[in-house]
Amino acid sequence: MMIRRAGRDEVPAVLALLDGATEWLVARGQTEQWGTAPHSTSPRRVAQITGFADDGLWVGETDGRLVGALAVGAAMEYVPPATEPELYIRLLVTERASAGQNVGGVLLDHARELARDAGVSVMRVDCFAGGDGALVRYYESQGFTRDVAFAVPRVNEPDWLGQVLVQRL
Structure with a gap:
């Protein structure tokens, strides 16, 4: 897999990855994480991913096909601030057709390289902690440990x- 910096022209493809992940979750009755609507139809989500492209968006490609995306930057506003310099993973999404090929792991390895290059020894990420907890367990399998749990209030x-997870490098 080749990893490269992505720009605004890749935003639709990253949104398509998110849409595919949402479709997969919905097909399994798991609507708590991202709901049921496509990300590509949400002006808020389009603006968010566009901002990621301006700040630090990376994509993974295999045979010219986008198979994953990673965004790094400032911590999300809904998580407690870091107590030391960090690299914050704002987004990690992979193509469902590439499941089992360690696309997410390779992108996380890239994040580790970015952190080391920036001279920081801590990475943090947050993820959905509901459902059966599988996403939290995934990050734990990648070397992260649980830090703080939180809840984001929603209307109706x-x-x-x-769950915020942390990894020391």
């Missing part, structure tokens, strides 16, 4: 349950 819906 249950709170969105999240």
Whole structure:
């Protein structure tokens, strides 16, 4: 897999990865994480991914096909601030057709390289902590440890349950 810096022209392809992940979750009855609507139809989400492209968006390609995306930058506003310099993973998404090929692991290795190059020894990420906890367990399998749990209040819906995870390099 080749990893390269992405720009605004890749935003539609990254949104398509997110749409595919949402479709996969919905097909399994797991709508708590991202709901049921495509990310590509949400002006807020389009603006967010465009901002990621301006700040630090990376994509993984295999045979010319986008198979994953990684965004790094400032911590999300809904998580407690870091107590030391860090690299924050704002987005990690992979193509469902590439499941089992360690696309996410390779992108996380790239994040580790970015952190080392920036001279920081801590990476943090947050993820959905609801459902069966599989996403939290995935990050733990990648060497992260649980830090703080949090909840994001939503209007007319249950709170969105999240978990911050940390990895020391």
